[in-house]
Amino acid sequence: MADSSVPRPSDLSEDSPHPSSCLPLACSQPQPRCPWKEVTVPVTSISSCYSQATTLQPCPVHSWATCHVEQCFLSWFRDQYPCRDEYYNVTWFLSWSPCPTCAKKVVEFLEEYRNLTLSIFTSRLYYFGDPNYRQGLRKLWDAGVQLDIMFCDDFEYCWDNFVDHKGMRFQRRNLLKDYDFLAAELQEILRNPMDRIDPNTFRFHFPNLLYASGRKLCFLCFQVEREDDFSYNDSDRGVFRNKVHPWARCHAEECFLSWFRDQYPYRDEYYNVTWFLSWSPCPTCAEEVVEFLEEYRNLTLSIFASRLYYFWDPNYQEGLCKLWDAGVQLDIMFCDDFEYCWDNFVDHKGMRFQRRNLLKDYDFLAAELQEILR
Numbered sequence: 149m150a151d152s153s154v155p156r157p158s159d160l161s162e163d164s165p166h167p168s169s170c171l172p173l174a175c176s177q178p179q180p181r182c183p184w185k186e187v188t189v190p191v192t193s194i195s196s197c198y199s200q201a202t203t204l205q206p207c208p209v210h211s212w213a214t215c216h217v218e219q220c221f222l223s224w225f226r227d228q229y230p231c232r233d234e235y236y237n238v239t240w241f242l243s244w245s246p247c248p249t250c251a252k253k254v255v256e257f258l259e260e261y262r263n264l265t266l267s268i269f270t271s272r273l274y275y276f277g278d279p280n281y282r283q284g285l286r287k288l289w290d291a292g293v294q295l296d297i298m299f300c301d302d303f304e305y306c307w308d309n310f311v312d313h314k315g316m317r318f319q320r321r322n323l324l325k326d327y328d329f330l331a332a333e334l335q336e337i338l339r340n341p342m343d344r345i346d347p348n349t350f351r352f353h354f355p356n357l358l359y360a361s362g363r364k365l366c367f368l369c370f371q372v373e374r375e376d377d378f379s380y381n382d383s384d385r386g387v388f389r390n391k392v393h394p395w396a397r398c399h400a401e402e403c404f405l406s407w408f409r410d411q412y413p414y415r416d417e418y419y420n421v422t423w424f425l426s427w428s429p430c431p432t433c434a435e436e437v438v439e440f441l442e443e444y445r446n447l448t449l450s451i452f453a454s455r456l457y458y459f460w461d462p463n464y465q466e467g468l469c470k471l472w473d474a475g476v477q478l479d480i481m482f483c484d485d486f487e488y489c490w491d492n493f494v495d496h497k498g499m500r501f502q503r504r505n506l507l508k509d510y511d512f513l514a515a516e517l518q519e520i521l522r
């Protein structure tokens with residue numbers, strides 16, 4: 149179900165020029181009124197106040213006049229503070245988190261200003277189901293940007309410092325509605341995929357079951373080997389998981405593919421990739437994997453799935469057949485695979501592996517998969 153307040157990608161034109169009205173405003177001045185939608189106030193603590201109202205929805209008068217506030221800020225800052233060596237502390241309060249293009253520009257900006265620290269407090273996460281947007285946020289994080297969801301104090305600070313409140317008292321009512329969800333989501337986005345998963349998570353999400361109620365997440369444990377050395381190191385293993393929210397579709401497989409393309413840009417090298425999945429891929433992910441394999445000609449992929457996702461549905465069956473035809477090795481996770489996962493992807497703190505309850509419906513699922521691929 150789509151939230152109508154979430155703008156569509158077509159609403160934003162990344163390349164459109166900055167309108168000439170893109171100027172910082174003094175706090176005392178009234179903010180420019182936009183009849184359709186007024187959002188996003190990035191702010192720097194060093195200037196008196198920098199605020200820029202912009203439209204995130206197509207504007208009936210001049211829809212070409214979209215200007216991402218982050219880029220407006222960067223260009224204003226370069227102009228205002230030409231000295232690259234000074235120490236700056238910059239804080240932004242954003243109504244929407246940055247898009248991938250802005251994230252990239254911010255990272256470049258931080259390479260320019262070596263002594264600048266940037267903290268971003270965002271009220272909402274923009275397209276957080278899209279792997280590219282997630283990757284953008286991760287890149288900001290890796291570049292040392294502090295990222296957080298706006299909480300009560302931040303709203304109050306904004307009210308006090310950037311809002312022409314004419315003495316009206318701050319009220320937190322309605323401001324924190326989805327804070328918990330967004331904070332958890334951001335944490336997951338910024339989670340290092342190389343971190344191991346909790347033993348209880350593994351025990352709950354990985355058993356071979358025919359009916360697995362309550363398992364609405366899909367976990368993907370991956371291992372990447374490169375032909376040249378074939379010696380594993382920690383950076384070649386990790387875990388992705390899919391999203392909880394119904395309209396934030398980002399399957400674990402897609403997270404992996406976007407991470408891999410970023411991490412291993414060389415399409416000609418020889419790679420050996422292994423996935424251990426709690427659920428087998430859906431038709432859409434299967435298609436994406438097939439495209440990915442056409443890109444990386446020297447990559448072999450083996451998928452060990454614990455359970456078959458909608459195995460009775462012909463579309464899902466076809467997806468698996470397409471993977472098989474594209475040369476993907478497909479199998480149901482068996483005892484050794486579970487033990488391998490326990491040893492390599494679970495934060496087991498020395499606890500011994502136990503196969504109990506993991507193989508309940510193995511025989512049925514293995515026969516079913518064989519039948520599908522026949």
Ligand SMILES: [Zn+2]
Pocket residue numbers: 216217218246247248249250251
């Ligand atoms: Zn942007």
Ligand SMILES: [Zn+2]
Pocket residue numbers: 399401429430431432433434
């Ligand atoms: Zn999928």
